[in-house]
Amino acid sequence: MPPTPHTIAPADARLRVEYRWAPLDALLAEPGLLAVFGFGDDAPATHADPRYLHVALPAFGSAPFECWQVGGDVRCGRHDGIAWSEDGTLQFGALEIPDDGDAEAATRRAYERLQAWLGGSDYPHPLRIWNYLDAITDGDSDDERYRRFCVGRAQGLGRDLAPGELPAATAIGHPLPTGRLQLYWLAARSAGTPLENPRQLQAWRYPRQYGPQAPGFARALLPPSPGMPLLISGTAAIVGHASRHGDSLQTQFEEILANLDSLVTAARTLRPGLPPLASRQTRLKAYVRDAQDLAMVDALLAQRFPDLPRVVLHGHVCRRELAVEIDGVHG
Numbered sequence: 472m473p474p475t476p477h478t479i480a481p482a483d484a485r486l487r488v489e490y491r492w493a494p495l496d497a498l499l500a501e502p503g504l505l506a507v508f509g510f511g512d513d514a515p516a517t518h519a520d521p522r523y524l525h526v527a528l529p530a531f532g533s534a535p536f537e538c539w540q541v542g543g544d545v546r547c548g549r550h551d552g553i554a555w556s557e558d559g560t561l562q563f564g565a566l567e568i569p570d571d572g573d574a575e576a577a578t579r580r581a582y583e584r585l586q587a588w589l590g591g592s593d594y595p596h597p598l599r600i601w602n603y604l605d606a607i608t609d610g611d612s613d614d615e616r617y618r619r620f621c622v623g624r625a626q627g628l629g630r631d632l633a634p635g636e637l638p639a640a641t642a643i644g645h646p647l648p649t650g651r652l653q654l655y656w657l658a659a660r661s662a663g664t665p666l667e668n669p670r671q672l673q674a675w676r677y678p679r680q681y682g683p684q685a686p687g688f689a690r691a692l693l694p695p696s697p698g699m700p701l702l703i704s705g706t707a708a709i710v711g712h713a714s715r716h717g718d719s720l721q722t723q724f725e726e727i728l729a730n731l732d733s734l735v736t737a738a739r740t741l742r743p744g745l746p747p748l749a750s751r752q753t754r755l756k757a758y759v760r761d762a763q764d765l766a767m768v769d770a771l772l773a774q775r776f777p778d779l780p781r782v783v784l785h786g787h788v789c790r791r792e793l794a795v796e797i798d799g800v801h802g
């Protein structure tokens with residue numbers, strides 16, 4: 472008999488992330504499909520199944536679908552604007568909030584919704600959150616939209632999260648306006664372990680020069696179950712708290728790889744079974760600020776990780792001088 476969701480212990484949570492070229496309906500028909508993401512203009516904008524989410528960031532070439540495969544039976548639905556699915560150990564969720572230009576207000580509303588939703592669910596621990604917003608670096612100094620986003624996020628949550636409860640995260644800007652803030656997440660019944668990167672200052676300790684509210688995220692999240700990969704936050708060419716190599720995309724790329732390597736090395740001290748970076752179990756997704764640089768980032772990834780499928784998207788990193796950011800899963 473197939474297991475029913477509630478007979479699965481949280482420690483048995485399983486997640487595999489795959490990049491796949493297949494018809495969307497075929498992917499949705501597979502057992503254990505928790506969520507599937509389509510990127511860019513070639514992907515369907517909507518689907519009746521709440522487990523499908525369209526990310527509007529333009530893709531380089533023909534992007535595969537990203538599939539989240541889990542171990543239990545999947546249930547799904549929509550509630551009050553939130554699309555959700557769950558298997559008894561893990562929950563996927565997504566919501567979108569209109570953004571008329573006040574990034575702080577839109578983000579506050581989105582995080583109030585998220586907070587209320589998680590608080591009332593069996594999956595109270597957000598492990599990983601993606602945020603996609605318009606014009607992320609528009610506005611000057613403390614009026615910059617990313618800084619207002621950081622303020623709205625902390626206000627929506629009602630407080631600064633303690634270091635031990637920070638999720639891994641990505642925050643990226645749409646190159647063209649969409650008029651909405653998109654948030655999606657992976658939450659779990661059991662908390663994981665937030666990880667920091669020895670090469671980078673903890674983002675929640677960034678000095679005042681980066682805005683009135685330090686960003687509330689961890690560099691990575693080691694999930695509670697060994698059947699799940701390391702969840703890696705958006706990683707840019709930042710060392711300490713300073714952006715590096717503002718004049719060279721290629722050198723930024725190398726710095727990001729050094730950051731990823733150091734993060735995975737830190738994770739391996741906690742979970743020695745994790746392979747080194749860029750094993751067959753690494754899935755990376757790159758966000759590139761300038762459309763003209765997409766091909767170069769795709770080529771750099773192909774050269775460094777010839778065996779790995781990849782997703783390369785046109786999206787703005789939240790500091791103007793940063794040309795590229797990479798997130799992903801590992802192990």
Ligand code: 3EB
Nearest residue numbers: 640641642686688704705707
């Ligand atoms: C950085 O390291 C780059 O505010 O949620 C990366 C990942 C970044 C997540 C966030 C921001 C966020 O500061 C920016």
